[in-house]
Amino acid sequence: MKLSSTFDSKMELAYKMDKYENDLNYIRIMLMLCVILYSSFSLIDIQLKIPETNLFLFIRFALVNPFFIIGILLSFHRSFFKMHQIVLVVDYLAAGFGIIAMLLIVPDNFSYYGGMFLIFGVGHFLTRIYWQYASMASYGMVLSYLILSFILSDNYRMNLIYIFFYSSFIFICVYGSYTFERYRRDKYLQTHHLKDDNVVLKKEIYDKLIEVENANRITIFSLARLSESRxxxxxxxxxxxxxxxxxxxxxxxxxxxxxxxxxxxxxxxxxxxxxxxxxxxxxxxxxxxxxxxxxxxxxxxxxxxxxxxxxxxxxxxxxxxxxxxxxxxxxxxxxxxxxxxxxxxxxxxxxxxxxxxxxxxxxxxxxxxxxxxxxxxxxxxxxxxxxxxxxxxxxxxxxxxxxxxxxxxxxx
The missing domain is CATH 1.10.3210.10 (Hypothetical protein af1432)
Incomplete structure (x- = not known):
């Protein structure tokens, strides 16, 4: 998939800097929310009286949350622009593998089955990871889960069903985040480089907005269809x-x-x-x-x-x-x-x-x-x-x- 042929190297760098400046506070807020939400789900473990609750608490608070906290602290360093995508991908993988570990430990707990969907959504839409990186990391997690689940579990049928759901959902996320990124690039061109072509641009941007709206409709319908397919x-x-x-x-x-x-x-x-x-x-x-x-x-x-x-x-x-x-x-x-x-x-x-x-x-x-x-x-x-x-x-x-x-x- 090709986003745009009108961006040369200088414009690409300027676009990424502009996007980074607009997203920085949002990234910090989302990382803070990740800490809060990832921690708060431990209340579900306690309420469900899962025997492995102490182990899950260790995974949440000792293994995963430190990555989010480090990411928040690094966001205040002046060099964060150069490393922020690597940091976000590492945080994303830590969150995902934390859920995978808990899903493998208690495979019958459907809250972790659903938790993976939330993780994929966070990676593609909320923490501003580039859609290419989020997609590669997502499918990497799915492949890892497939391999580990086949090694540690003999319930091959259910494992394949989970992989089908996860792969389908990631495909939806890829399309949605790709479309959103293309819209942002077009919006950047309108604002910074094509001010003299207002008549043409208004129609182009309108068409892109309609495309994004249709993508949102497709995404919502696909999510509903995915749940019904069980x-x-x-x-x-x-x-x-x-x-x-x-x-x-x-x-x-x-x-x-x-x-x-x-x-x-x-x-x-x-x-x-x-x-x-x-x-x-x-x-x-x-x-x-x-x-x-x-x-x-x-x-x-x-x-x-x-x-x-x-x-x-x-x-x-x-x-x-x-x-x-x-x-x-x-x-x-x-x-x-x-x-x-x-x-x-x-x-x-x-x-x-x-x-x-x-x-x-x-x-x-x-x-x-x-x-x-x-x-x-x-x-x-x-x-x-x-x-x-x-x-x-x-x-x-x-x-x-x-x-x-x-x-x-x-x-x-």
């Missing part, structure tokens, strides 16, 4: 949910948006993509529960219900970095509340009526309908008539009755 029975579930949620939203009366203090156009722009994130938290649910052919027992059901919280927590962390992203903001509400019921008997917070965000109320109806007409590990697909009968019976208790009416009209 369930072999759902097929195109997220696409159908997204399309039908948009259709229902388009048919809503105008007063619904006014009563909920929602901008209709913005809502319609976001609902299709945001609704695909509703089950992203299932990536943290053990496969023996997710794919169980029979009814879940109470303990398994409690674990399954946690997917709403896992998805919510993940998106809240992303929101802290991209507060104005409408997809993420709506996705937060959908992730957490799409299993709430209109009469207050749902989970996780027992909300009722209009306390439940509008987007989550829409997804609740559409998600249940699509689940009913789809084959699942524990049931055959229902006919459409039977599914619609169940939806109608749920009007006023499970679902918002107004949304049920709009939903039924949307299917005609």
């Amino acid at each position: 369930d072999h029975f759902t097929g195109d579930h997220i696409e159908r949910v997204g399309n039908l949620c948009l259709k229902v939203s388009e048919n809503l009366p105008a007063h619904i948006f006014e009563e909920n203090n929602i901008d209709r156009e913005q809502f319609l722009e976001s609902i299709e993509l945001a609704s695909t994130l509703h089950d992203i938290g299932k990536v943290a649910i053990p496969e023996h529960i997710l794919m169980k052919p029979g009814k879940l027992n109470d303990e398994e059901m409690a674990t399954m219900k946690m997917h709403t919280t896992y998805g919510y927590d993940t998106l809240v962390k992303i929101k802290a970095l991209y507060e104005k992203n409408n997809f993420i903001n709506m996705g937060i509400h959908i992730c957490k509340y799409h299993h709430e019921k209109y009469d207050g008997s749902g989970y996780p917070d027992g909300l009722s009526g209009n306390e439940i965000p509008l987007a989550a109320r829409i997804v609740a109806v559409v998600d249940v309908y699509d689940a009913l007409v789809s084959e699942r590990p524990y049931k055959k697909a229902y006919s459409q008539d039977k599914a619609l009968s169940i939806i109608k019976e749920g009007s006023g208790n499970m679902f918002d009755p107004l949304l049920v009416d709009v939903f039924l009209n949307s299917l005609k």
Whole structure:
């Protein structure tokens, strides 16, 4: 992949200096956040009562966090510009191999399985590592994990499944970070070298912004699709949910948006993509529960219900970095509340009526309908008539009755 042919050696150096000056404080903040977040996850180890907690604490605080702290201290040295990419890559590898070590020690702990996704995201998007370096380091970690897991574990099938997820996610990160870097270069050219070509540049920059926006949409959809791919029975579930949620939203009366203090156009722009994130938290649910052919027992059901919280927590962390992203903001509400019921008997917070965000109320109806007409590990697909009968019976208790009416009209 080639970013630009218009950068000569002097311009390349000037661009890197400009980018470094703009990113320096951000890099320091992100390294500090890495120390805090990497440390705070030890609370999960303690809460889960993992026997190896003391060993994990040693890995976190004695082996990994010192790399972040050294990176922060070096960032105040005048020569940091020349070495900052090496320092960031070393920090990135330390964080990744720390997670790999904990995943190999306790292979059944899905929080570390998900932790690797967070590490890859940090490397490609947050700590400002060059996308080429982040990509090579990421695939190096995956290769190391593959080799070590085959040496230390005999569960080859699960190891290969993990590698598939990690490799797919890294590919998504590579595309997203590459696109972001290309946008930054074009923006630099506009600001510093092409001021006389305003008419042409405005169109070029607009096209690039559209390209970046499309890349963001592709990345979000791919993440949702990746989480769904663990369930072999759902097929195109997220696409159908997204399309039908948009259709229902388009048919809503105008007063619904006014009563909920929602901008209709913005809502319609976001609902299709945001609704695909509703089950992203299932990536943290053990496969023996997710794919169980029979009814879940109470303990398994409690674990399954946690997917709403896992998805919510993940998106809240992303929101802290991209507060104005409408997809993420709506996705937060959908992730957490799409299993709430209109009469207050749902989970996780027992909300009722209009306390439940509008987007989550829409997804609740559409998600249940699509689940009913789809084959699942524990049931055959229902006919459409039977599914619609169940939806109608749920009007006023499970679902918002107004949304049920709009939903039924949307299917005609």
